[in-house]
Amino acid sequence: MTDSAVGGPPGTASPVAALATMPGDQRPAAAGGGNRTGAARRFTAMTGVQLAVIAVAVAIWWYISDVASAGSVPSPARTLSELAALLGTSVLWTAVGQTATTWLIGIAVCAAVGIPGGLLIGASHFATDSTRLTIDFVRNIPPVALVPLGLLLWGPTRSMVLLLVISGTIWPIVIQSIYAARQSEPQLRDVARVFQLGRRWWLTHIFLPGVTPFVMTGLRVAATICLLLTITGELFGGAPGVGTQIQSAQVGNDNPQMYAYVIMAALLGLLVNTLIWIAQRRLLGWHPSFRKRA
Amino acid sequence: MRTRLRWLSVSALELWLPVALLLAWWFASRHSTSAYFPPLRYILDGFRLDWLSANGAHNLRPSLTVLVAGFGLAVIVGVAVGAVLGLNRTVERATRPLLELTRAVPGVALLPVFIVLIGIGTDMKILLVASGAVWPVLLNTTDGVRSTEPLLVDMAVAYGMGRWRRLRSIILPAAAPQIFAGARTALAISVIIMVVSETVGAQGGIGYFLLAAQRSFQITDMWGTIIALGVLGYLLNLLFRLTEAVVLRWHRLYQARLSAPRR
Numbered sequence: 264m265t266d267s268a269v270g271g272p273p274g275t276a277s278p279v280a281a282l283a284t285m286p287g288d289q290r291p292a293a294a295g296g297g298n299r300t301g302a303a304r305r306f307t308a309m310t311g312v313q314l315a316v317i318a319v320a321v322a323i324w325w326y327i328s329d330v331a332s333a334g335s336v337p338s339p340a341r342t343l344s345e346l347a348a349l350l351g352t353s354v355l356w357t358a359v360g361q362t363a364t365t366w367l368i369g370i371a372v373c374a375a376v377g378i379p380g381g382l383l384i385g386a387s388h389f390a391t392d393s394t395r396l397t398i399d400f401v402r403n404i405p406p407v408a409l410v411p412l413g414l415l416l417w418g419p420t421r422s423m424v425l426l427l428v429i430s431g432t433i434w435p436i437v438i439q440s441i442y443a444a445r446q447s448e449p450q451l452r453d454v455a456r457v458f459q460l461g462r463r464w465w466l467t468h469i470f471l472p473g474v475t476p477f478v479m480t481g482l483r484v485a486a487t488i489c490l491l492l493t494i495t496g497e498l499f500g501g502a503p504g505v506g507t508q509i510q511s512a513q514v515g516n517d518n519p520q521m522y523a524y525v526i527m528a529a530l531l532g533l534l535v536n537t538l539i540w541i542a543q544r545r546l547l548g549w550h551p552s553f554r555k556r557a
Numbered sequence: 558m559r560t561r562l563r564w565l566s567v568s569a570l571e572l573w574l575p576v577a578l579l580l581a582w583w584f585a586s587r588h589s590t591s592a593y594f595p596p597l598r599y600i601l602d603g604f605r606l607d608w609l610s611a612n613g614a615h616n617l618r619p620s621l622t623v624l625v626a627g628f629g630l631a632v633i634v635g636v637a638v639g640a641v642l643g644l645n646r647t648v649e650r651a652t653r654p655l656l657e658l659t660r661a662v663p664g665v666a667l668l669p670v671f672i673v674l675i676g677i678g679t680d681m682k683i684l685l686v687a688s689g690a691v692w693p694v695l696l697n698t699t700d701g702v703r704s705t706e707p708l709l710v711d712m713a714v715a716y717g718m719g720r721w722r723r724l725r726s727i728i729l730p731a732a733a734p735q736i737f738a739g740a741r742t743a744l745a746i747s748v749i750i751m752v753v754s755e756t757v758g759a760q761g762g763i764g765y766f767l768l769a770a771q772r773s774f775q776i777t778d779m780w781g782t783i784i785a786l787g788v789l790g791y792l793l794n795l796l797f798r799l800t801e802a803v804v805l806r807w808h809r810l811y812q813a814r815l816s817a818p819r820r
Contacts (some may be wrong), residue, residue, distance in 0.1 A: 312651045320655055336671050393572040397578065403790035405748040407764075408783040411771030415593055415779075433750075484742070491689075491749070495665040499753050506666065513669030521673070525666050532661030 337519040359527060362504040365421055368520045369428035370486055377433045378478055381440020389442060398437065404494055406431030410500050412413035424496030432489040439481025441473035465550055484538045490535050494528055505531065565632050572809025593777050604781035619762040620751060624678060628747040632740055635691045639698025643732070649699065664689020674759060682754040689750045690743040695767065697739030703734025734808055737801050744797055748790055
């Protein structure tokens with residue numbers, strides 16, 4: 264399975280390159296504690312610049328809302344006040360809860376099936392070769408193709424969204440897991456055998472740490488796809504959630520509300536990205552691509 | 558002779574499962590009377606009539622236009638902006654929170670916004686596809702450009718290579734494997750957004766046909782369209798891999814040479 268779309272763990276470039284990409288402005292802080300105030304000052308300066316960039320973007324948004332044909336783009340203030348009003352309603356939180364639950368079920372099922380499945384397939388040459396063509400075909404079927412089938416079987420419900428979500432989310436996980444099992448170093452297994460380390464010890468200390476970086480890359484990609492597909496299923500198929508709220512705000516010509524829900528969707532996306540980043544740092548703190556950030 | 562035998566045994570190993578699955582579907586559905594799971598024979602007939610015909614070409618054209626233009630735009634913008642961010646650490650850090658925020662918007666969620674802003678024409682669909690597909694290309698380009706072997710860049714500077722020349726002949730080729738990996742994810746996202754965008758406005762296209770088939774309970778047409786989408790996705794991926802194999806030939810050869818002495 265050399266054709267993985269996502270490849271190895273983050274930053275598998277050469278160690279030289281990894282060192283070289285260490286941000287120049289962090290080097291003093293990394294070299295020793297003595298320069299902390301300088302580093303801290305530079306950090307706040309950068310935060311200021313980052314905030315300024317966002318402020319400029321908001322200003323552009325404001326300008327567009329001013330020149331756009333009446334009401335088609337609400338101003339940032341109008342959108343934010345709408346969002347603030349919605350935050351006090353149960354409609355918004357129900358929708359967010361529904362979307363988050365679907366996402367969580369989707370990613371959990373895919374991980375529970377995809378990781379062991381992929382590792383087992385990858386552990387055997389026969390299984391890898393036999394499934395290659397099938398997996399390659401099935402994973403290239405755009406998941407949205409299944410929405411009409413789900414709608415016929417279950418109507419606009421969570422089951423329908425989950426059919427779409429799982430059929431699309433599982434592949435990055437399966438493929439990275441196959442790849443991970445294939446990459447697991449045979450020398451390490453031999454070393455473990457020479458030192459007469461038990462099978463269980465080998466599993467927890469050598470095999471699992473070895474495959475985790477690859478699996479995490481798959482999970483990271485899958486988590487984003489999972490949210491995209493959850494919202495797609497809601498918007499396209501009408502199942503309850505944030506996607507449907509965006510759609511019905513548009514149909515009801517309520518532009519501020521539509522923008523407010525899009526922002527809510529973005530916040531969910533941001534939350535997912537952050538969660539994955541934290542999980543990756545927890546599990547892969549030892550990995551070279553993360554150590555440099557410490 | 559021996560290589561041919563070997564090739565045959567490898568293909569047999571790869572082919573038995575898909576063939577077995579298709580046969581299983583064919584025989585399991587042979588006498589099916591369920592409205593939702595018609596016999597495979599009817600589905601294949603419908604597929605031939607709907608998609609391997611002038612009618613199919615007529616339905617495919619708008620979809621492929623949106624897909625190719627949107628994906629192309631995403632790659633061009635993604636590589637250009639990604640290269641700027643990869644080369645310039647300060648700009649990258651200054652814009653990172655804004656980019657993270659924008660990237661977090663699920664592409665499809667913008668469909669209603671784009672309808673209000675741009676309308677329901679082809680332009681809107683192309684822009685929607687591009688806005689969703691640009692992120693994997695952009696992020697991977699930034700990453701790839703930033704992790705170019707610094708020795709190579711230093712040497713290019715020492716030999717008096719100009720900025721533009723350096724980017725074109727050293728940095729972008731070095732980042733190419735990662736750019737391709739990003740573009741491949743972008744292609745998959747493009748297909749999803751293309752199908753969803755075609756459900757608004759009655760201008761034909763695969764997405765339109767799929768939804769129309771489901772709404773009018775033309776179940777065999779619906780299954781035929783699912784198969785058509787599968788074939789389209791597979792062919793697109795194949796085309797992509799061929800392009801990648803040609804463009805990145807040097808990279809594969811280089812990798813093979815690096816790992817050769819170890820064996």
